[in-house]
Amino acid sequence: MKSITRVLLVLCLLGASTLCAEESYLPRASPESQGVSSEAIREYILAADREVNSMHSFMLVRHGKVVAEAWWAPESADKPHILWSLSKSFTSTAVGLAIAEGKLSIDDPVLKFFPEDAPEKASANLRSMRVRDLLTMNAGHQDELNWREQTDWAKAFLAHPVPHKPGTHFRYNTPATYMLSAIVQKVTGQTVLDYLTPRLFEPLGIEKPVWENSPQGISIGGYGLYLRTEDIAKFGQLYLQKGNWNGKQLIPESWISMATSKQVSNGSNPDSDWDQGYGFQFWRCRHGAFRGDGKDGQFCIVLPEQDAVVAITAHTGNMQAELNVVWDKLLPAFHDKALPEAPTSKEALDATITELKSSR
Incomplete structure (x- = not known):
């Protein structure tokens, strides 16, 4: 088995790209x-x-x-095809991997990661918002933030009204996924794209994934990923x-198991x-x-x-x-x-x- 592996490695190094590429296909x-x-x-x-x-x-x-x-x-x-919100499932995967590496907890408060972006008087609901609430689209918002009109997306998200107690109100919320991407970048020092590359994309043989960034250089998270079928x-x-x-x-x-189970009713x-x-x-x-x-x-x-x-x-x-x-x-x-x-x-x-x- 080791000799076969060496032969394949040598062939790859010598440029036998067809053989090596075939290994990346299902x-x-x-x-x-x-x-x-x-x-x-x-x-x-x-x-x-x-x-x-x-x-x-x-x-x-x-x-x-x-x-x-x-x-x-x-x-x-x-x-490659634009995935739109299918990108969100990849961002969730990055969060799960970062949690497994001990870089954050699912129950960490969101404000913990953005002390410099927090509003001067954060509401009780904002203070109680957790990573879990972002993952389940239960951040507590009534309306989704129109972030395209904002210069700093994370800061705008934290300033947006949170009328509902987090964890009690399902509101599909793409900016919440962006915040997950921003949190991963805060705790790993890498964009979600760069963080997932050696942990997910390369092992699966997914070549040259493209993920659009925010003006702050953060993978958009909620959309912006392009992959092949x-x-x-x-x-x-x-x-x-x-x-x-x-x-x-x-x-x-x-x-x-947690990510694909019913966490909240919608x-x-x-x-x-x-x-x-x-x-x-x-x-x-x-x-x-x-x-x-x-x-x-x-x-x-x-x-x-x-x-x-x-x-x-x-x-x-x-x-x-x-x-x-x-x-x-x-x-x-x-x-x-x-x-x-x-x-x-x-x-x-x-x-x-x-x-x-x-x-x-």
Whole structure:
């Protein structure tokens, strides 16, 4: 084993980039070999193409192997895509890692990290706001800060009214995620992008991630990250595997469990995937799933019961409809055991995917 490792290392150093690059990709397999129907996947793609305006990419991972992948022209496998608020789940991961390294506590007061930015007379609610409240979107705000009009985002966040006791009022709040990013930078001396690079991005083979910064040089946190579709799928697979990757525990399993569990209630509509509870910058879904998601239909959906991950990029105004197609078409496609190979159905699936690449 050691000699094989040395050979691979030498080949990488000598410039055998193709061989080394292949190691960073998830393994591929036929849908049927992993207990998924090719015909059902094709029906999903056709329905998504018809009902979601507009799809950009889709990747399905089952039992750790990619069984289907599709890009709608002009998108492509090697083209990074804006994640919008799906970035939040990566910021949460950075917080979890910093906590595991003893750099902060989930129950630390937010003001602890920004003594120079605190208002002269901080309210009781602001003083009681904790890192946990930022993670769960329960910071206590009634309205979200319009930070684009501010020169210093952290200072503006702390000056914004906090009418609710933190921990009691769910208010989706992108500036709260920015504050998490700022806290990570305070305690590590690195942007979230730089901090995650050796701890997450490099081990997963995620190359050259880009994350936009605030005017203060802080990774925006709540959005601004650009990744490829397969990078999104890898991130979901890591969480599905409870933080373990190639035999190494990249993220503590305890953090995975807390981050993806229902920490707070955010509604009661059983038909809405936005009313199933919220974790630490992860949404709970119907069907026992959880997800990171972003504006216009960016999704990293993890289905533990099916041992599957669905990565989607899109530009749609109806994200619930986008999820409905997943539940309606893909859930019935999963089977507990491998299926007989279906070459005719697989050829039809491949033809449909090929057509997407050239139809726009």
